[in-house]
Amino acid sequence: xxxxxxxxxxxxxxxxxxxxxxxxxxxxxxxxxxxxxxxxxxxxxxxxxxxxxxxxxxxxxxxxxxxxxxxxxxxxxxxxxxxxxxxxxxxxxxxxxxxxxxxxxxxxxxxxxxxxxxxxxxxxxxxxxxxxxxxxxxxxxxxxxxxxxxxxxxxxxxxxxxxxxxxxxxxxxxxxxxxxxxxxxxxxxxxxxxxxxxxxx
Amino acid sequence: xxxxxxxxxxxxxxxxxxxxxxxxxxxxxxxxxxxxxxxxxxxxxxxxxxxxxxxxxxxxxxxxxxxxxxxxxxxxxxxxxxxxxxxxxxxxxxxxxxxxxxxxxxxxxxxxxxxxxxxxxxxxxxxxxxxxxxxxxxxxxxxxxxxxxxxxxxxxxxxxxxxxxxxxxxxxxxxxxxxxxxxxxxxxxxxxxxxxxxxxx
DNA sequence: CCATAATGCAAGCAAGCACTTGCATGAATG
DNA sequence: CATTCATGCAAGTGCTTGCTTGCATTATGG
Numbered sequence: 001x002x003x004x005x006x007x008x009x010x011x012x013x014x015x016x017x018x019x020x021x022x023x024x025x026x027x028x029x030x031x032x033x034x035x036x037x038x039x040x041x042x043x044x045x046x047x048x049x050x051x052x053x054x055x056x057x058x059x060x061x062x063x064x065x066x067x068x069x070x071x072x073x074x075x076x077x078x079x080x081x082x083x084x085x086x087x088x089x090x091x092x093x094x095x096x097x098x099x100x101x102x103x104x105x106x107x108x109x110x111x112x113x114x115x116x117x118x119x120x121x122x123x124x125x126x127x128x129x130x131x132x133x134x135x136x137x138x139x140x141x142x143x144x145x146x147x148x149x150x151x152x153x154x155x156x157x158x159x160x161x162x163x164x165x166x167x168x169x170x171x172x173x174x175x176x177x178x179x180x181x182x183x184x185x186x187x188x189x190x191x192x193x194x195x196x197x198x199x200x201x
Numbered sequence: 202x203x204x205x206x207x208x209x210x211x212x213x214x215x216x217x218x219x220x221x222x223x224x225x226x227x228x229x230x231x232x233x234x235x236x237x238x239x240x241x242x243x244x245x246x247x248x249x250x251x252x253x254x255x256x257x258x259x260x261x262x263x264x265x266x267x268x269x270x271x272x273x274x275x276x277x278x279x280x281x282x283x284x285x286x287x288x289x290x291x292x293x294x295x296x297x298x299x300x301x302x303x304x305x306x307x308x309x310x311x312x313x314x315x316x317x318x319x320x321x322x323x324x325x326x327x328x329x330x331x332x333x334x335x336x337x338x339x340x341x342x343x344x345x346x347x348x349x350x351x352x353x354x355x356x357x358x359x360x361x362x363x364x365x366x367x368x369x370x371x372x373x374x375x376x377x378x379x380x381x382x383x384x385x386x387x388x389x390x391x392x393x394x395x396x397x398x399x400x401x402x
Numbered sequence: 403c404c405a406t407a408a409t410g411c412a413a414g415c416a417a418g419c420a421c422t423t424g425c426a427t428g429a430a431t432g
Numbered sequence: 433c434a435t436t437c438a439t440g441c442a443a444g445t446g447c448t449t450g451c452t453t454g455c456a457t458t459a460t461g462g
Binding site: 230242 | 418419420
């Protein structure tokens with residue numbers, strides 16, 4: 001059974017890598033199978049169709065994302081620490097799968113099945129974050145003269161562009177260890193200085 | 202001659218629209234030709250290949266980008282105003298072509314010609330901006346305790362994510378008029394509050 | 403040791419793709 | 433009027449794509 005599970009996982013791994021770099025449309029089932037070290041027929045037997053692979057991949061991503069969130073972001077009174085931890089988690093997750101999520105978000109626009117496999121994804125994330133910002137505004141920890149959605153957008157832009165620059169544009173180097181990278185800290189500091197209620201630096 | 206030029210431009214226009222929404226791989230020469238109101242053969246006669254179309258499109262984009270920059274961003278002593286104008290210009294340009302540049306940046310990963318067509322593009326932009334940030338740091342207008350490259354990255358992240366959210370993720374509405382949109386102003390204010398040397402708000 | 407399930411392999415199919423060829427048309431240019 | 437040049441049109445070529453079929457091979461577990 002374990003070999004059977006492995007086969008499926010290996011196929012998903014291969015699909016993830018290929019889609020992250022080439023996009024969904026340009027990733028062929030043959031290439032996925034080859035990279036997974038598996039016969040192409042096996043792919044179809046396990047996932048029925050290319051679309052099926054995508055769907056399974058989407059579900060696995062959602063599972064992992066949820067796991068990471070539960071593991072790393074402890075809800076805390078300390079807004080600064082919470083947001084910084086959240087930023088690191090987002091960046092780490094996105095870098096780990098080589099920008100796959102962002103790439104799929106792109107593809108969702110043109111390939112409808114990608115959107116279906118991905119679910120609400122980014123949109124839900126953004127409004128959840130905006131809600132958090134609003135709470136912290138009311139608690140007096142974030143400046144109140146900025147729309148919380150704008151704040152969430154700025155935060156999301158910070159993390160996503162960090163990833164895009166390194167995975168897509170090839171600018172800058174991906175940090176060896178996200179949890180200690182000072183570049184992220186500086187980037188976040190910039191955001192925090194602009195967004196926090198206190199003016200001190 | 203003018204009709205001849207028009208044909209080429211129409212083909213590039215069609216290619217730009219289609220690639221922006223469907224990506225390079227999923228955009229067929231047939232679709233481009235049809236949208237341009239032109240026979241498919243004409244496309245090949247004028248651009249040789251699908252990649253030729255892409256290359257020409259990249260060159261046209263570079264030309265236009267240079268034109269916009271020269272036209273809209275007057276070098277000024279006022280750092281705040283200069284950066285805000287620059288942000289607006291970037292956003293306007295990117296929204297005008299429906300996120301095409303970002304899409305192409307993604308495609309550049311798998312289609313080498315795209316990268317060549319785009320040229321140094323984003324990388325050059327980023328280091329140019331970092332240089333500007335450094336100057337303004339030395340002039341005492343931007344805080345000096347942040348790496349200018351990080352600052353440039355944050356700025357670029359701000360504008361590009363604004364565009365990405367509206368063109369790709371379909372979150373938020375594209376502003377009717379970029380030059381007066383208050384969302385951009387708030388977003389920029391967030392950045393400025395974090396990046397400026399003065400602590401006042 | 404045998405049944406069942408998972409995998410491999412070879413071959414192929416229909417559709418869609420980028421791209422080509424040969425020829426007709428029509429408008430400008432000289 | 434003759435030439436040239438950009439374009440249209442119809443047909444087709446070879447390749448790749450997602451996906452299928454039929455059969456042989458290898459484990460795994462009762």
